[in-house]
Amino acid sequence: MEKKSDFRCVECSFPIKSLYIQYSPGNIRLMKCGNCKKVADEYIECEVMIILIDLILHKPKAYRHLFYNMFTRDILDFEVLIDVVLGNFLFMSVVLIGSAKFLMNTSVGVLECKDTVLTMLVSSYFKIFLIAMMVWEFPSSMIIMIDMFVLSSNTVALKVIANSATIRCFGVCFAAHAVKFFVSEWLRTLHLS
Numbered sequence: 265m266e267k268k269s270d271f272r273c274v275e276c277s278f279p280i281k282s283l284y285i286q287y288s289p290g291n292i293r294l295m296k297c298g299n300c301k302k303v304a305d306e307y308i309e310c311e312v313m314i315i316l317i318d319l320i321l322h323k324p325k326a327y328r329h330l331f332y333n334m335f336t337r338d339i340l341d342f343e344v345l346i347d348v349v350l351g352n353f354l355f356m357s358v359v360l361i362g363s364a365k366f367l368m369n370t371s372v373g374v375l376e377c378k379d380t381v382l383t384m385l386v387s388s389y390f391k392i393f394l395i396a397m398m399v400w401e402f403p404s405s406m407i408i409m410i411d412m413f414v415l416s417s418n419t420v421a422l423k424v425i426a427n428s429a430t431i432r433c434f435g436v437c438f439a440a441h442a443v444k445f446f447v448s449e450w451l452r453t454l455h456l457s
């Protein structure tokens with residue numbers, strides 16, 4: 265069975281067989297792209313924080329690193345991608361509608377949408393560890409603990425932005441997490457059957 269090149273150059277998306285050669289542990293040489301002649305993926309040697317900052321800055325090469333090189337096809341298959349995109353979409357929908365209906369008593373306006381999305385993104389920063397766990401194996405109890413931490417930090421963030429009671433903010437965040445969880449489980453059973 266022939267395996268296609270899994271990796272891409274982050275500069276120009278040109279396929280590449282391997283991103284580096286390892287001579288000995290910790291001693292690697294980054295490969296150059298056959299097309300643009302630049303280092304194919306400089307992020308290999310970068311800290312996660314630098315990649316995260318470049319993702320926030322909307323640098324396409326950081327996204328290429330994330331999708332093509334960090335999660336190779338074996339780890340991030342299509343189902344996982346659907347799970348992440350759909351799960352986060354539903355999560356944000358529940359938070360926005362819940363905040364508008366139960367916390368602010370208004371319709372979902374553009375300004376508060378922006379604020380609420382930003383709040384959720386900032387307070388979900390711990391999720392980067394969940395992403396990391398897809399690459400490095402961690403016990404599932406750890407993932408639950410981090411989910412709890414994300415839930416509580418979402419609640420505090422929403423409380424600040426909506427200026428509402430903690431229990432109501434917790435309710436909205438909990439509903440959003442629950443919807444995301446059940447959709448993810450449902451997708452998993454679909455995938456397994």
Ligand SMILES: [Zn+2]
Nearest residue numbers: 273276297300
């Ligand atoms: Zn290139």
